[in-house]
Amino acid sequence: MRLFLERGFEETTLDDIATAADVSRRSLFHYFASKEEIVFSTKADFPDLIAQAIGRRPAEEPLLDMVENALVDLATRFQSAETRALAKLIHDTPALSAGDQAKYEKVERVLAKALADRKGLPETDIACRVTAAAAIGILKLATEAWLAGADAGPEIFGKAAFAALRDVVG
Template sequence: MQNSTIPSGLRERKRVETHARIQLEAIRLFIKHGFEFTTLDDIAEAANVSRRSLFHYFESKEEIVFSTRADFPKLIAEAIGRRPVNEPLLEMVENALIDVVALGVPPQTRNVSRLIRDTPILSARDQAKYEHVEMILVKALSDRKRLPETDTACRVTAATAIGLMKLALKGWLDGTEVSPEKYFKAAFKALRRIAG
């Protein structure tokens, strides 16, 4: 019985390693040559896999790019789940974002974000991602506060947080700071100043 689990474990490890290698090589090529000028054949060759094998991991170039951010909604929801229940909604989101950033921003994140911003087909899809994150935020906030997902305060907070996040990320991409934390804090501070 143990012998049958070992190959399965090795297979899974190989699958994870291949996925990571394809992702890494694709991002390297996109940044070096541009998204439009990099083909799936280029990626397969650089990652040392067949084109057919590549399709076992990713359906498109777009999917490769966005797979680098796939964990973000889950991370932000988990961070909100760890915030104190009595924390005001806006502070809860701000602190959760800062908690996620404190986990560390992978070095390629800024380059990938710039690639998305500067590539029309990717930036259009990125907007849909923000809508998804907003829905996750509403659910996480309402769960934490034990409120229905239709709660107006949770929905307004989530929508506002997405707007502030976009603004902060734009500042980070144009700025010089290594971490986006400063830009998140500045955006939330500006909102409080305007609302106050």
Template structure:
């Protein structure tokens, strides 16, 4: 009987940790979007999440970490979208179609609000570059794996770099013109790249 009890405890602890993590993240983002990132303190986030400041710091070392945690899965989402494409597609088509599929599934007012917050906050904007670097590395590796090429294949790295640049530009265009879907700009940018390359 004792063995059964002890075997279930880690699962319960993990669930409680996940719930606390999600609550801090949700309350932090709510406050950042309502009050502004700089105007919100960690103490306010902790109070809203009904945890102590010390508990909050066990989950997130800074306000920036709370924001970036909402984007932590994004590089893998892109890699998974590429991995789901037909292997016979040309590299550029594979990346373009994967990014368009992803944009259509994950476009929302909340996603735009978070992107605007990051763009408008210097400390977040600078830290956001690390996300793009992770995307580029993972994207190049995923393309190489999909095509059965060496991990550091030059064509895969070039296409990954171009795709990340287009992703940044499409996000900026979306923030400047919310009525236009980011995938429209993405299609235009990939078409322009093909013209230049051709």
């Protein structure tokens, strides 16, 4: 990741990575099929982190509050300069941003299931699915605001976005 952040994604070769990791290029391919996979491996646990954050919320909490509080909790825990730099690299690199969108789809499915599980509802529950879809939309907007240089962390934008959503549906 250091090489990607220092040189840029396109400028960093697999040979550079293998050399920095002190492994052969062949060994590198044993673990990762592409440079994109190397970058996304750093975020592989994100769906599980969201599911765990939902699991820590009180079961009686309303769905929208549950997901907002879980996402705010995660956002406040993951705001290091390195996290921001990695998110910016992914956002600004076309080869990575497409894969990032696929990640959001997976996270939405995991979030909907976690909400349903926490509420004791079927995995296909429409309220859980709609809540997850709205929450992931807000997560994407909050991340974009954070990367665009917003003064506050993504949790501040996220709270404002959830408040706006409540006003719209209220």
